[in-house]
Amino acid sequence: MKPILQNLVEMTGHRDHLRLEVSVLTTLQAFSGMVQVRSLEVFMLDGEYYCRPRTWMDGRGQWLSAGTEAQSDPQRVRVADMPALHECLQAHASQAVAKLGKGRHALWLPVWMNDKVHTCLEVIQARPFSAQKIDTINSVFQVFQNYQSLLDYSERDALTGLFNRKTFDEQFARATTHDTSEPIALELPRDSAEPGAEGADKQWLAVVDIDHFKMVNDRFGHLYGDEVLILVANILRSSFRSHDRIFRFGGEEFVVLLRSTSLATAHKVFNRFRKNVEDYYFPQVGQVTVSVGFVSAENGSPVEVLGRADQALYFAKENGRNQVRYYDDLVAAGLLQTKQVSNDDVELF
CATH class of the missing domain: 3.30.70.270 (Reverse transcriptase/Diguanylate cyclase domain)
Structure with missing residues (x-):
C-alpha cells in the first residue's frame, strides 16, 4: 500500500495532462500481477467508435506516447470488436471487465467528460479481477479523474473549452523541442x-x-x-x-x-x-x-x-x-x- 500512496502523491504533483496520465499508469503498473497497463484514445470514425494506444510502456520500461493522427494510426481497432468495452461505452458505464484469453483479463475505465469519452485506461492482468482489487483500482482512477478535472479547469478557456493563454508556452516548447530534462522519457513519433x-x-x-x-x-x-x-x-x-x-x-x-x-x-x-x-x-x-x-x-x-x-x-x-x-x-x-x-x-x- 505504501508504494501506491507514494505514487498518488507523485501523481497529484503534476501540472500536465500527459505526465499525469503516465503517473496514473505507473501507479496501476505497481499492482501485483499486472501484464499491461496503457491509455487508449477513443474516437469516432465513419460513425463508429475506434480506439488506439495513446500512452504505453515498451519492453525497455520506457513510456511512449502516440503522435500520429488517430484516424490514420495502423494500430487503431474497432471498439465493436471488443464487445465488453463496446457495451460499456454504449451504456455510458463506468467500467468493463472481460477475459481476453488464457492469462489475460482486462479492466477498462473510460474517462467521461460532459457525456463524451476520449480516453480509456486499460488494465490487463494474469488472473481474474477480484472485487477488492477493482475497488482499489477505481479509487486510484477517481483520484486521477478528479485531478484531471482540476487541471482542465485551470488550463481551459471557460467559454470555448479551448486551451487558454497560460498553457501556450509549455505546449509551444513541447511541439518545437525535446526536453531531455524530464524525468519520464517520452518518445513522440511524428506524422510522416x-x-x-x-x-x-x-x-x-x-x-x-x-x-x-x-x-x-x-x-x-x-x-x-x-x-x-x-x-x-x-x-x-x-x-x-x-x-x-x-x-x-x-x-x-x-x-x-x-x-x-x-x-x-x-x-x-x-x-x-x-x-x-x-x-x-x-x-x-x-x-x-x-x-x-x-x-x-x-x-x-x-x-x-x-x-x-x-x-x-x-x-x-x-x-x-x-x-x-x-x-x-x-x-x-x-x-x-x-x-x-x-x-x-x-x-x-
Whole structure:
C-alpha cells in the first residue's frame, strides 16, 4: 500500500495532462500481477467508435506516447470488436471487465467528460479481477479523474473549452523541442510528411482573428457574440487533428499549433478551416469570416514566432480579410519587413 500512496502523491504533483496520465499508469503498473497497463484514445470514425494506444510502456520500461493522427494510426481497432468495452461505452458505464484469453483479463475505465469519452485506461492482468482489487483500482482512477478535472479547469478557456493563454508556452516548447530534462522519457513519433515536400515535418503556428467581430457585438449583442466564439471554436476543433493544439488568447483571437506537416499541407489545412467558417451559417448573425496569419514555429522564442504570425494576420486584415497569409511569402515579396522582437519589447495579445 505504501508504494501506491507514494505514487498518488507523485501523481497529484503534476501540472500536465500527459505526465499525469503516465503517473496514473505507473501507479496501476505497481499492482501485483499486472501484464499491461496503457491509455487508449477513443474516437469516432465513419460513425463508429475506434480506439488506439495513446500512452504505453515498451519492453525497455520506457513510456511512449502516440503522435500520429488517430484516424490514420495502423494500430487503431474497432471498439465493436471488443464487445465488453463496446457495451460499456454504449451504456455510458463506468467500467468493463472481460477475459481476453488464457492469462489475460482486462479492466477498462473510460474517462467521461460532459457525456463524451476520449480516453480509456486499460488494465490487463494474469488472473481474474477480484472485487477488492477493482475497488482499489477505481479509487486510484477517481483520484486521477478528479485531478484531471482540476487541471482542465485551470488550463481551459471557460467559454470555448479551448486551451487558454497560460498553457501556450509549455505546449509551444513541447511541439518545437525535446526536453531531455524530464524525468519520464517520452518518445513522440511524428506524422510522416510528403517526400520531398518543402518544409516537410515542421511545426507551424497560426494566429486566427474573427473579421469585424466588434460589429457582431455592437449589432447583435454580446450573447450572440459569445455564440459566434463558441461555434468558431467548434469549427477549429473539427478542422484540425487531435494532436494539434488550439488556444483562445482572449477576445476574438485564437492560436493554432499545427504539428509535423509540410508547408503545402499547412496552407491547405488553414485554408480549409477558413472556408469551413465562411460556409457555416451562424444563427441570427449569418455569415462570419476569419483572417489567418501563419509562420514556421521552429525559429525563435514564442513571442518572436507570435509576432511574425501576427504581422501576417494584420496584413491579411488590412488587405481584404477572409484570407490566409504566410509570413515568409510576404517578406519574400517585399510586403513585410522582418522585425526583431524580444520578450522585453512587447506583450502580445
